[in-house]
Amino acid sequence: MVKVLILGGTQFFGKKLVQRLIDQQAEVTIVTRGIKPDPFGDMVKRICVDRTDAAALAEAVGGSSFDVIYDNICFSPKEAREAVHLFSGRTSKYIVTSSMSVYPFGEEPLTEQVFDPYTCELPEPDTFSSLSYADGKRLVEAVFMQEAPFPVAAVRFPIVLGPDDYTRRLHFHIEHVQKEIAIGMPAPAARLSFIHSNEAAEFLDWLGKSELTGPINACSQGKVGLNQIMSLIERNVGKRAKIVEEASEQHQSPFGVPASWYMDTSKAESAGFAFKHIDGWLPELIDLLAKTKQ
Incomplete structure (x- = not known):
């Protein structure tokens, strides 16, 4: 054992x-x-x-x-x-x-x-x-x-994202769009790994x-723009996101990076691990969280 x-x-x-x-x-x-x-x-x-x-x-x-x-x-x-x-x-x-x-x-x-x-x-x-x-x-x-x-x-x-994320970073964005509260995001076009x-x-x-x-x-295959995440949220919530460059600390995005930030996983993949593509789970997770909050 x-x-x-x-x-x-x-x-x-x-x-x-x-x-x-x-x-x-x-x-x-x-x-x-x-x-x-x-x-x-x-x-x-x-x-x-x-x-x-x-x-x-x-x-x-x-x-x-x-x-x-x-x-x-x-x-x-x-x-x-x-x-x-x-x-x-x-x-x-x-x-x-x-x-x-x-x-x-x-x-x-x-x-x-x-x-x-x-x-x-x-x-x-x-x-x-x-x-x-x-x-x-x-x-x-x-x-x-x-x-x-x-x-x-x-x-x-x-x-790391998931329905059980106790830091509620993705939840933050969904809730702000639902409540029509502006989100501080300095670089909406930035692309990230998750x-x-x-x-x-x-x-x-x-x-x-x-x-x-x-x-x-170690990250999912692919990278996603913050603006793409917000578009997925808008589609699920049925409201437009209000994005501003800067907001008070409580309304500043937990994803609010100043530029792109994503990793290459060739080392792990060469050793035999197959990462899933982010498109295979992120839209589904956003849909789940949006329905949970409504």
């Missing part, structure tokens, strides 16, 4: 990953603070601890070893370094959830080589607390790739069985 540890498996695509592994008869242990309930009952083991407390995490994990470790909640190089120390010699593969945020905006498809975590300079630890989300993810990757003695894969996801939460979980599951390591882009 495969032993899997998941740090952060009680929300969104983390829950979907847990369910996939349960269905495959894996022995799953979830590290959770115990704040959010999960539906897994006695099908999983739980370690209730705050992963940012290194001493408490080490005590809770004890001497256990795992075939695969998934880390969905690593946001700082400090946490990454603590994980490297704790799990050294105790796992065959470590998969950390990273982000498309490691990349700059631009009109060219982003390959993994655009940001190289193997050569990224690591700052002094006392500067770690002042990092942005993007810098935090860059340095998380850098610590794992440069210091981990075990195989590591860093999955660079774009914005991935569905189901496919994010499917990819993580596949990667745990793959030999693939290093930074890996």
